[in-house]
Amino acid sequence: MTQHSNEPPGAGATTLVANRETLERLFIRPENAEARAALIKYMEQILFGLHDFLGRHVGITQEASLKSLSERFVNTRISEHPARKLSDVIDALIEEIAPHAVNVASPYFIGHMTSAIPYFMVHLATIVAALNQNPVKLETSKVVSLHERQVLARVHRLVYGRSDAFYDLHVQRPESALGCFVEDGTLANMTALWVARNRLLSSADGMAAVETDGMAAALSARGIRRLVALVSRLGHYSLGKSAGVLGIGNKNVLPVPVDMENRMDLRALVRMLDDLSRTEPETRVLAIVGIAGATETGTVDPLPAIADICQKRGIHFHVDAAWGGPSLVSEKYRHLLAGIERADSVTIDGHKQFYMPMSCGMIYFSDPSAMDAVAYHARYINRIGSVDLGIRSLVGSRAATSLALGGALDIMGARGYALLIDHGIELARALAAEIRRRPMFQLITPPSLNILTYRLAPPELARRLARSAPADRPPVNAAINQINIDLQRLQREAGRSFVSRTTLATPWGETAVLRAVIMNPFTDMAILNEILDEQEAIYRDELME
Numbered sequence: 001m002t003q004h005s006n007e008p009p010g011a012g013a014t015t016l017v018a019n020r021e022t023l024e025r026l027f028i029r030p031e032n033a034e035a036r037a038a039l040i041k042y043m044e045q046i047l048f049g050l051h052d053f054l055g056r057h058v059g060i061t062q063e064a065s066l067k068s069l070s071e072r073f074v075n076t077r078i079s080e081h082p083a084r085k086l087s088d089v090i091d092a093l094i095e096e097i098a099p100h101a102v103n104v105a106s107p108y109f110i111g112h113m114t115s116a117i118p119y120f121m122v123h124l125a126t127i128v129a130a131l132n133q134n135p136v137k138l139e140t141s142k143v144v145s146l147h148e149r150q151v152l153a154r155v156h157r158l159v160y161g162r163s164d165a166f167y168d169l170h171v172q173r174p175e176s177a178l179g180c181f182v183e184d185g186t187l188a189n190m191t192a193l194w195v196a197r198n199r200l201l202s203s204a205d206g207m208a209a210v211e212t213d214g215m216a217a218a219l220s221a222r223g224i225r226r227l228v229a230l231v232s233r234l235g236h237y238s239l240g241k242s243a244g245v246l247g248i249g250n251k252n253v254l255p256v257p258v259d260m261e262n263r264m265d266l267r268a269l270v271r272m273l274d275d276l277s278r279t280e281p282e283t284r285v286l287a288i289v290g291i292a293g294a295t296e297t298g299t300v301d302p303l304p305a306i307a308d309i310c311q312k313r314g315i316h317f318h319v320d321a322a323w324g325g326p327s328l329v330s331e332k333y334r335h336l337l338a339g340i341e342r343a344d345s346v347t348i349d350g351h352k353q354f355y356m357p358m359s360c361g362m363i364y365f366s367d368p369s370a371m372d373a374v375a376y377h378a379r380y381i382n383r384i385g386s387v388d389l390g391i392r393s394l395v396g397s398r399a400a401t402s403l404a405l406g407g408a409l410d411i412m413g414a415r416g417y418a419l420l421i422d423h424g425i426e427l428a429r430a431l432a433a434e435i436r437r438r439p440m441f442q443l444i445t446p447p448s449l450n451i452l453t454y455r456l457a458p459p460e461l462a463r464r465l466a467r468s469a470p471a472d473r474p475p476v477n478a479a480i481n482q483i484n485i486d487l488q489r490l491q492r493e494a495g496r497s498f499v500s501r502t503t504l505a506t507p508w509g510e511t512a513v514l515r516a517v518i519m520n521p522f523t524d525m526a527i528l529n530e531i532l533d534e535q536e537a538i539y540r541d542e543l544m545e
Ligand SMILES: Cc1ncc(COP(=O)(O)O)c(C=O)c1O
Pocket: 113, 184, 185, 186, 187, 189, 236, 238, 291, 293, 294, 295, 320, 321, 322, 323, 349, 361
């Protein structure tokens, strides 16, 4: 047999055996003192081991090619007998996996929406795992389902700010659902479109319903040829994926142009809607999606105006606030999301700006009966009239993430979270000012919240671009694009800091930009200056011709 490098040391000559006695020792057994000691011992090994490791390992990731790493993970057999003890597995994860994973907790990691988390999240996640509740049904969660409804109502109140009487009525009412937990933002967006689709094509009018009779029957009964959803061209790709799964078709998620500030262009939106009703009377608009914190630019669409348009035309208004939603905790900046309270549905991700570990998607509805459109019952669980949220969630079995979010809201308070939000927004503004100040850089999209994009544009090329006639710009812009593509890769490979990259449409054409997401509380202006300095140095030393 070939000896693979990812085989544990001594594999083959192992003395570990799987038998009833060793198996019993592996299960959580509250009555057993030895089991309790083991639980504590290994938890310490994990926490202290990781802590020491993170102390030693301050960069983003260790230098090793993906190819060389992939060669370590080619053994596809499950060993017949146990290959490693838990302590060895923990050591291996800390010593062999962690160094080559990505240190998203580094304050120099400002490229994605994943960052450092407060330490108590690890403890809360441990409780979620240890209790192993399954909120799909009351019989495997009991009080956890009630607690979950309360946590959902707390976040619903943050978004919609309804009256005490509203929440008193709906918080524990079996017939009401203020929202539900799903796996992630993708499934939250999918739930929003699922509800919108089923409400539009329900059996209430006596015709075929999409959920029971299928899309073809529901559309033909109404003389509809296609459904479309409109979102700015900066919409997250999960909307297209959702439209694919829901039988709408991802090409029927129509991209609305954006204005100079990367917000949905309202005139273009109205023109598209008018054109559709004039030229395609058999097309129905399923939903308009406003973004509160676009993935690439962090921009917020003009939500109040979109709400007016949806209201006037009777269209479902969904707000994708997967990123920006938690900004509502900030007294100073919640006005940036004004209009969100008029949405029919809102997506928010706990694993983004509520700083939770992966993953915690949430979908909220203005109408507590909206989710009836996607209710499913089963004889063995989720019986009619039950308070289970599993009746309405797209996900079946799932972790009780509400325990972690509820705990986090208590520990942080709105003020605690607001400190994080304010820090991100204010530091992003300071970074934008610094980028404007430096001759080597161009700010491409200023921050609305805490995301911005920019690029390194050597002054000589920037001047040439500004002076060229439109027809002569593409090659100059392409040269600047290449510099930024190479720069981002070289900085990532150097492993000290990380900024991400995307491509935006700008007046110069398709433009490669560097994207900064500021959410780590330990990122400060000194670190951001170091990152910009490093980018200038990489350009000077490795890219300048
Ligand atoms: C605006 C927006 N919506 C939806 C999503 C999808 O979230 P998830 O990755 O949790 O599925 C993202 C992810 O980045 C996002 O930025």
